[in-house]
Amino acid sequence: MRQAPHPFTLRQLQYAVTVADTRHFRKAAEACAVSQPSLSAQLAELESALGVRLFERDRRRVLVTAAGEELLVRARRLLLEADDLVDAAKRAGDPFAGTLRVGVIPTISPYLLPAVVPALGKRFPRLTLHWTEDKTEVLIAALGEGRLDAALVALEADIGDVERDVIARDPFVLATPRKHPLGRPDAPITSRELRGTPFLLLDDGHCFRDQALAFCGAARATELGFRATSLPTLAQMVAAGAGVTLLPELALATEARRSDLSVRRLGDPAPHRTIALVWRKGSPLAAALSEVAAAVRGAYPATAPATKKRK
Numbered sequence: 001m002r003q004a005p006h007p008f009t010l011r012q013l014q015y016a017v018t019v020a021d022t023r024h025f026r027k028a029a030e031a032c033a034v035s036q037p038s039l040s041a042q043l044a045e046l047e048s049a050l051g052v053r054l055f056e057r058d059r060r061r062v063l064v065t066a067a068g069e070e071l072l073v074r075a076r077r078l079l080l081e082a083d084d085l086v087d088a089a090k091r092a093g094d095p096f097a098g099t100l101r102v103g104v105i106p107t108i109s110p111y112l113l114p115a116v117v118p119a120l121g122k123r124f125p126r127l128t129l130h131w132t133e134d135k136t137e138v139l140i141a142a143l144g145e146g147r148l149d150a151a152l153v154a155l156e157a158d159i160g161d162v163e164r165d166v167i168a169r170d171p172f173v174l175a176t177p178r179k180h181p182l183g184r185p186d187a188p189i190t191s192r193e194l195r196g197t198p199f200l201l202l203d204d205g206h207c208f209r210d211q212a213l214a215f216c217g218a219a220r221a222t223e224l225g226f227r228a229t230s231l232p233t234l235a236q237m238v239a240a241g242a243g244v245t246l247l248p249e250l251a252l253a254t255e256a257r258r259s260d261l262s263v264r265r266l267g268d269p270a271p272h273r274t275i276a277l278v279w280r281k282g283s284p285l286a287a288a289l290s291e292v293a294a295a296v297r298g299a300y301p302a303t304a305p306a307t308k309k310r311k
Contacts, residue, residue: 007049007050008045008046008049008050010078010079010082011042012042012043012045012046013046013075013078013079014032014079015028015032015034015039015042015043015046016043016046016054016068016072016075017072017075017076017079018031018032019039019043019055019062020054020055020064020068020072023061023062023063024062025039025040025057025062043055050071052065052067052068052071053065053067053068054067054068054071054072055068076145079146080145080146083146084146084282084283084284085284087284087285088284094126095285095287095288096124096126096127096288096291097126097127098126098127098128099127099128099129099130100127100128100129100130100149100150100285100288100292101129101130101132101147101148101149101150102129102130102131102132102148102149102150102151102152102277103131103132103133103134103138103139103142103143103148103150103151103152103153104131104132104133104139104151104152104153105133105134105135105136105139105151105152105153105154105206105207106133106134106135106206106230106231107154107202107206107207107208107231107248107251108152108153108154108250108275109131109133109152110231110232110251110254111248111250111251111253111254111301112152112250112275112296112300112301113131115299115300115301116295116296116299116300117129117131118299119295119296119298119299120292120295120296120299123295124292124295132148135206135207136153136154136157136158136159136207137158139151139153140153140158140159140160140162143162143278143279143280144160144280146280149279149283149285149289150277150278150279150285150289150292151277151278151279152167152275152276152277152296153207153275153276153278154170154207154208154211154273154274154275154276155273155274155275155276155278156207156210156211156273156274157207157210159278161281162278162279162280162281163278163279163280163281163283163286163289164276164277164278164279165276165277165278165289165290165293165294166274166275166276167275167276167277167293167296167297167300168250168274168275168297168300169272169273169274169275170248170249170250170272170273170274170275171248171249171265171266171270171271171272172211172212172215172246172247172248172249172266172270172271172272172273173246173247173248173249173252173263173264173265173266174189174194174244174245174246174263174264174265174266175235175238175244175245175246175247175255175256175261175262175263176238176244176261176262176263176264177238177239177240177241177244177260177261177262178239178260178261178262179262180244180262182194182197182244182264183244183261183262183263183264184262186264188264188265188266188267188268188270189264189265189266189267190267191218191220191267194216194220194221195220195221196220196221196222197221197222197244198221198222198223198224198243198244199212199216199221199222199223199224199243199244199245199246200223200224200226200227200228200234200237200238200242200243200244200245201213201216201223201224201227201228201234201245201246202227202228202229202230202231202234203227203228203229204227207273208231208248208273209227211271211273212245212246212271214271215246215271224242224243226242226243231247231248231251231255232255232258234247235247235251235255235256235258235259235261236259238259238261239259239260239261246266246271247263248273250275250301253301276293277289277292277293277296
């Protein structure tokens with residue numbers, strides 16, 4: 001282990017990372033709550049200590065040098081480890097006190113959080129949860145950068161190398177307009193019945209779209225031109241007769257209740273998603289997050305069997 005003092009400080013690394021993020025010295029200084037001359041002087045000291053120029057700057061723009069790109073990756077990692085050290089120290093006495101930042105994807109949040117939030121508040125009264133709703137790719141990036149502590153996502157998406165605790169298996173069902181021929185029988189529908197059927201799907205970027213698209217491809221179904229930005233929009237379009245779609249069972253109670261839909265189970269092997277709470281490997285919150293996952297699992301809403309909606 002190095003015993004001599006390091007030639008730079010964590011604050012200097014924070015300045016450098018902020019400049020790289022904003023590509024602007026004045027904006028970086030404002031974000032760091034220091035004067036621009038002070039920030040510039042600290043960055044000059046950092047570059048001198050490292051013997052490497054991190055930025056190219058003129059009056060119009062700031063560019064990160066090739067050497068700077070590589071070193072700033074390491075700087076971000078150091079800052080993330082420092083944040084984890086602080087969090088570990090704060091939670092040493094009570095891991096369920098303070099704030100927990102949790103991300104959740106839009107196809108889960110409106111259907112799971114109403115049941116989960118009260119249960120978590122009762123189970124962990126000293127814990128404040130800040131929820132962030134966004135697509136999987138955005139949440140996983142925020143998790144890796146330390147802006148989130150955990151995220152509720154589907155494991156079938158590309159989530160990288162993270163720790164996870166499974167919450168539930170969420171099967172998909174077929175949703176059709178109320179008088180659609182495919183929605184009438186009560187028996188599970190087969191892939192053969194769906195061949196050539198036009199489907200409404202979510203827009204790009206939703207992992208649920210990717211899973212539905214894979215199922216449609218295997219069933220030789222087709223995709224309609226309209227792409228919804230949310231499951232409620234998708235359900236409303238189906239109810240209006242624009243086509244049929246897949247819905248996760250978790251959303252069924254809400255969407256079938258407020259839309260005039262028929263729903264039907266899919267024959268085996270039925271597509272599904274695996275909902276899980278994920279977090280960074282090595283997180284000092286791992287043990288606490290496992291307990292949070294258990295509480296979420298216990299509060300997971302029971303879903304009624306998918307059956308045709310009748311008058």
